[in-house]
Amino acid sequence: MRVAIVSESFLPTVNGVTTSVCRVLDELRRLGHDATVICPGPDAPAEYAGFAVHTVPSIAYRRFPLGMPSPLVQSVLADFAPDVLHAASPFLLGAQAIAAAGRLGVATVAVYQTDVAGYAKRNRLGLTTALAWRYVRWVHNGADITLAPSTASADDLAHAGILRVRRWGRGVDLTRYHPNNRSRADAVALRESLSPDGEVVVGYVGRLAPEKQVERLAALRGMEGIRLAVVGDGPSDVAVRKALRRMPVSWLGRRGGDDLGAAYAALDMFVHTGTEETFGQTVQEAHAAGLPVVAPNAGGPIDLVRHGVDGLLFDSDRELRDAVNLLAHDAGLRQRMGEAGRRAVLRSSWADVCADLLRHYDAAIAHRAAAGLRLRRTVEL
Template identity: 45%
Template sequence: MKIAVVSETFLPSINGVTGSVQQVLRHLSRTSHEARVFALGDPPPECEGFDVVNLPSVGLPGHRHVRVPVPVPAVASGSLHRRLAEFRPDVLHLASPFTLGGPVMRVAGSLGIPVVAIYQTDVAGFFRRYGLTAASTSAWRHIRSVHGRAQLTLAPSPTSAQELVSHDIPRVEVWPRGVDTAAFSPTHRDADLRARFSPDGEVVVGFVGRLAAEKQVEDLAVLSDLPGVQLVVIGDGPERERLERRLPGAHFTGSLSGLALSRAVASLDVMVHTGPFETFCQAAQEAMASGVPVVAVGAGGLRDLVDHSRTGWLYPQGDLAALRARVVDLVGDQAKRVAMGVAAHQAVRARTWPVVCDRLLRHYEQAASVAAVRGA
């Protein structure tokens, strides 16, 4: 098949959307499909052996890393229309659409290209986080207008799929995220790194992810005074300086990647995730693959990922006393920590990217078949 992959966030930005797109491209390459990437920003000219087309865009004032199509939609649409007509893909993979979703759907419709839209970011939830109810309602209206025109919308978890359906979005199926079980494995646990994290043998409790307001990392403050516990925060972002003041005893690693990230995650004893707006939560899945039990807020995709009382604990959103109690339970019981870590590893070890991406290829074929029937 020939696949056009359109993403409004891509390299050099590192985030969940970029990571999953890279994995999809890697799989398309090893299974001998043809692809071309269309991305906003300043992407590299190629990725995984496929050409990358730079679509016209501008940075938001004060947030230059957030790219949106140029103010004149016809410019972005015209460039995309010309390049897609030249490539003639069988299917268009639309990654986490929002600002770019409308122009892409119009162009795809005019060219008769079936679209598989990947829902990944809870934009409406972010607005709710800041009390912007009207903006959240408007966001759902926009999400509906984009995804409603796709042949298929893929949600990363049953909970996120149910939320899409509840907002009248049609043709929704679940496509989970894969995990690199070579990069994230208990074998990467590093005694020397643990000694740096906890020189006095403390239990290492960590957060992994982008340090942004919607992640609510400041909730870890409820754990700051626990005896025998060392907090470790793996990641970077706009909230880092404020969080360093809020969590003065925590060890901040900054942004990590590659083997350094693998070792840091596997060297945790407990992973805590506090963000309630995750449609999936790849960081939690990678911790589980590393044999680390997860304590997470019982909201969004985390409800589907963490098996309560078997691979970790879920706590009610906003109940920080429950968060503290769940962490205390694991800190005080090494045997339980180990058992839950083993169960977590077993639960996700078969969810490799090749397996998950094979499912995606079947979804591409499904979308193309539906489009062919409709066009007949």
């Protein structure tokens, strides 16, 4: 199969969109498929996993390059002649690609990864909320299939009038994030620095951005016997540090690869704070690492956390504090929930998830072919 991936984000920018695109490309290469990438420039690599990467002009928005529509999109698609277009979190660049693919008769799959409703509500955009959903509806209804990562996001899309929505989750690296990593020398050393007196280490991993609501960790202020570890950086760094001032916090900065695996391994529990996650990749990573998860009863975590089994869901800052307090004082409960979380993700490897994606590609190709047949019959009549 020939797959053209158009992504609103790509290397060197690291986020959920970039990570999922890279893992999909890795699997396409492993399975012997062909692919090409179109993404914002100018700093993206010339190739990834042996596949060509084409860049379009971009402007900076919130520290990230935002790809702008370009004639390059149509020409790359025409030259590559893909069987399917994969539009990752389509916005301006993705919208152009979906339209171009339609003109070329190429099947299209749009992957939804941004909580438009949550973003608009948090920023009190009012009328802009309706306009944003109108744009999302126009973009996604131009695709043959839209893939939503969670029940909550699928419901949002259906409510907004978006058609042909299917569920597609995300994979997790079951080796990099593994309970056995706790015995690695780097994880042991990090653990000793985070918990010098045997404190329970409560960790957050992810971007420090307004939508992540990391400031909510201030609800744990004054709780005895715990220390916080914050892994990540971003535009809310100053605000989060201010909110958590004079709390026992270790700021570990952005980590990746095996360093990130060691960071998870050094924690006792994982706390997710944002209510606008369409999925919650770090929740899966924490479960793979054998950690109990405390997360909001909203968005993607609803599908990932089984309340009372492999973690605890909360609706308020008070419930967040109570959940952490319960786990902090019950090592046996932490162990049982961590083991349950590990078992829950054993079928969520990237190989498994990408096998599902290929089936969605086939469905999109079939939908495009059927639509073309109906059009030909209409013209003949």
